[in-house]
Amino acid sequence: MNAHAQSSHTSHYVKIWAILTVLFLISVCGPMLGIKLVTLITAFGIAIVKAYLVAAHFMHLNVEKKYVTYLLLAMVIFMVLLFAGTSPDVMTPGGQNWERIPIPSDSGSTH
Amino acid sequence: MSFPQPIATNRSATGIPTGKLAVWWVIGSEIVIFGGLLVSYIMLRLFHSGWDAEAAHTNTWFGAINTFVLLTSSLFVVLAHQAAEAGEEKKAFRLIWLTIGGGAIFLINKAIEWSGEISHGLVMTKSVFWSFYYTACGLHALHVIAGMVIMAIISFDVLKKQHMNRVELIGIYWHFVDIVWIFLFPMLYIAK
Structure with missing residues (x-):
């Protein structure tokens, strides 16, 4: 690997890391708004994007x-x-031939 | 006494060196291990609305710091792989140890966090949420420890310019450990 190609790869990895860091900050700040949909998108939607970036660029799945x-x-x-x-x-409490018997600690904040 | 190089290092019947293919299989099986745990968590969490109140006790900042630390350690290990490919053994060695340092910070942070939670009675037997919390984080932490130990062993080979390809293999594993945390973080710390 020549010096130019190596430097180009390094800047690419640092750029991906910077994008991941910005996405991470959004995922921390998004839920502070207190809007459930925003929390879902910023927390879980961004997690999927972050996982894709790591898999594609750091694990090199894009060239594997x-x-x-x-x-x-x-x-x-x-x-x-x-x-x-x-x-x-x-996830269903009832159904055909099915009865979900509640356990004593199955309600409130304990579960 | 010298040993022959393992066949898996160079042999390739599938277009990928066998050693690397083995790591991908490990990752595949790890997806099922962590995936099964997380799918069970999602199912139970959606069914039990009371879990929000339990999750409210987790400290977002501990999780956030650890997320940043793991993301940064992923950068270090991919740069170590790049250095190993370029034949720069000292740079690769340094970067591997920076990655191990990231793992150590992660574990110290986790230990401080867990100590606080346990001292406040938030133990594994308190509820199903906390059972999942300690199981998922504990299993993940064991993977971090395993990665650190393997990296430390590999680093000394790298310094002797031996088995340089293994830096990529441990890098793939470490990135996967990072991805698992990327999903654990919102599930355990953000969704409250």
């Missing part, structure tokens, strides 16, 4: 063989399937 990205996305899809498969049971 495509099947690595597919491998990782397959694992994420498994997580979506886990949610889709179990949430109907976990």
Whole structure:
């Protein structure tokens, strides 16, 4: 790697880090407004953007063989399937042949 | 006595050196480990509205400082990888140890935070929220410690200009640990 290319790579990484830092500051300040939608976007929306920037530019997924990205996305899809498969049971209090029996500490601020 | 270089260092049947492919598989399995934990957290949190009150006890500033520290350590390790590729072993060594320093600051910050919380009775058995909090953060902290130990071992090889490719491998792992924290931070500290 020649000196010019190395310097160009360094400035690229520092630029990505600067963008990540600005996004991080927004994610901390956004919820201070107290608006739920803004909190959701600034906290979780920005988390996804930050994760993408780290994966693409720091882990070099943007130049890695495509099947690595597919491998990782397959694992994420498994997580979506886990949610889709179990949430109907976990998140609904009633249903056919299903009764959710409350446990004593299942209300209020303890849970 | 010298040992032959591991086959995984150079062999490539898939277009990626086998050692690096192994790291990607580790990351794939880690996605399922942390993903399963976080998906369970989201499900239970959406169902139990009372969790907001529990999350209100977490200190956003501790989480924010640790987020910044990990983001910066990710920059250090990617620069270490770049230095290793350029054959600058001393620079790579320094940057690896700066990354380890970032991990140490993260853990010290976490220890101070946990001490305060535990002394206020916010322990793992208090509620399901705190069980998730300590499990997720604890598992993540174990990954930080593992990364620091591996980096320390690799750094001395780098100083001897041996196995320079391993800087990239540990870098990939460290970035993943950073990404996990990027999601833990809003879930545990921001959403209140």
